[in-house]
Amino acid sequence: MSTKTTSLEQFYYDNKIVRNFSLATILWGVIGMTVGVIIATQLFAPSWNLTQYGTFGRLRPLHTNAVIFAFVGNAIFAGVYYSLQRLLKARMYSDFLSNFHFWGWQLIIVAAAITLPLGITTSHEYAELEWPIDIAITLVWVAFGINMFGTIFKRRERHLYVAIWFYIATFITVAVLHLTNSMQLPISLFKSYYVYAGVQDALIQWWYGHNAVAFFLTTPFLGMMYYFLPKMANRPVYSYRLSILHFWALIFIYIWAGPHHLLYSSLPDWAQSLGVVFSIMLIAPSWGGMINGLLTLRGAWDQVRENTLLKFMVVGITSYGMATFEGPMLSLKNINAIAHFTDWIVAHVHVGALGWNGFLTFAMLYWLVPRIFQTNLYSEKLVKTHFWIGTIGIAFYAIPMYISGFTQGMMWKQFTAEGTLQYGNFLDTTLQLLPMHMMRALGGTLYLTGAILMAYNLFKTMAQGTLLANEKAEAAPLAIIEEKHESDGHWHRWIEKRPIQLLVASLVMILVGSLVELVPTFMVKSNVPTIESVKPYSSLELEGRDIYIREGCVSCHSQLVRPFRSETERYGEFSKSGEFVYDHPFLWGSKRTGPDLHREGGKYPDSWHYHHMREPSSMSPGSIMPNYAWLLEQTLNTSQTKDKLAAMKKLGVPYSTDEIANAVKDLNTQAKAIQANLASEKIKVSQDKEIIALIAYLQRLGTDISKK
């Protein structure tokens, strides 16, 4: 034992940054959930689609980005900045980087809140932000990483607690995912095309989408669970061994499972099977985490009765267990065949989001805000009310969505005795779900009410206390601790004190699965067989496609006919991978609020589309689709048409030099033909309107393979 144990260093924990991230969590949480309630209402009351900036298609990405990156993101940073400092016995490495991280992240959120309603979107789900914002995200994320590793290097604690392992894996994996999925070729400040196309783009997107759930919504929260749950329950984690085992297994296996989002798609079969196998395996490490969390409360369930924060934790961890059991089940092909593209997936996601992410965040905020403000919670009663209203809200949200998903999935597949589709009109299935959608909106409103109660309670708590901006602490420097343990050289503790090796090991773990998934699809040509008759879009169709992207049509319409009789009867020939080779980006979608559009081309006359876009219910009585009347008024911007074709050529789309040079001329010729066609049906419209381009695109969809 060294004699130097008395030479302790004094230092201060930075609570101000924790306060800032906590405030941002509360604010963006309320905003993101409010947008959620609005879009839920739009699905049974189309009049709630106000102006072109407030349609479901444009607000849905705003909701997902706000709750994932603004609400949950800020919660992660609040939790990490609070726990990291204390577990390492050190102040954050740099106050400047902490503030840069905080303000940078908030600016990114504001940029998202402005650009998404303006229709500036890449259309990749949960990665909709355009390239300048992607670069800003990269810079801020790197600042966060430097700050985290700087703190780890100057720590006064030899070993890294398991929560920090989860934070490190989060940092490195999100960096890899974001960079890979943001590979875009810019055309202007607000427009770019993904370098990947079709099947490859789909695979990259769902590798990203699936692992964003893993490494943004799961691993940081597991880390926070391992810190805050023992603190709340005042007892150590049930099994430290289990925490390490499930850490490595989770980060390795999660990354392989992405293709389960693309079952029955045009993705090669081997990749789909790989996704299913690893999805089933994923139950084990996920439940390892849940069991470890719940068993931490073994023998302390009397505390759960009294302590509302523990109630939040128990419901949150149980929701995690439910969602992570359901995920692998949904990846089974026979279940997926019914659930995919329906509200079932929406229910699944929200059990995780509302239960796991939401409830853990609420518990953490209720726990740390009074501590850094040196006071008690303003009202315990309001916390109890929040818990119950939130729990009932989750039930009201999830149960109708499960019923709705199952109902719709079954209705799509229902045949009559004569062998025709029982619900041949897609709208019949949509209308059947309206009562469930109303109940879901009620559930969301209850949950939002709970969050508003929390905001009031926490603001009052902050007002009655005083922020301890710099919290004094003391600990021996690392050098002295190392000296004390000099003889303690067990090999198995090696990695626990080596953050860089831990980072590299985590990176290797995630790269193995990523490469196996991605490389063959990119390298092996036979995986995407080409089809001779598939040609690039004309310049007018390409502009129409960009309007389709801008309006967020992909939020409600898939472009992927699966190889089921129920789908080929309804839509036509099933989709082939070779049909999407010029699709930068792919637009397969993940939800069918409306019908699939891959075989839309030639199904209806141009006039039908014209009237339908002006007022959908005039063509489909009872339709819940918003009116897109502005497409009939707005002039198509052709100033970038040439650049767009040139960019596509760079990405491998075989446009000739002539086609690029005459892009606008060709566009006008095709537009004139559509205008004449509409005029023959007594529709007067100028050929330079956006609607003409959209009609051109919709009429082209899925028609190439039937050309001789």
Add this chain to the structure above:
Amino acid sequence: MFKQFISTIPGADNYMIFSLLIFLTFFVLVGVYLLWMDKKHLVEMEQMPFNEGNNLNKNLK
């Protein structure tokens, strides 16, 4: 089961089996590491959230 889908990509079978082997090897190593971990160290690690640098702000709740 693996044989069924890897057979469709030329040369990819070794590639996939190799990656599974990496995982299994790593998993076994972690398993051994956990079994060999001594109890004292585990307790020390478990207690880390409760040992936060002799907090000097006694007025904290």
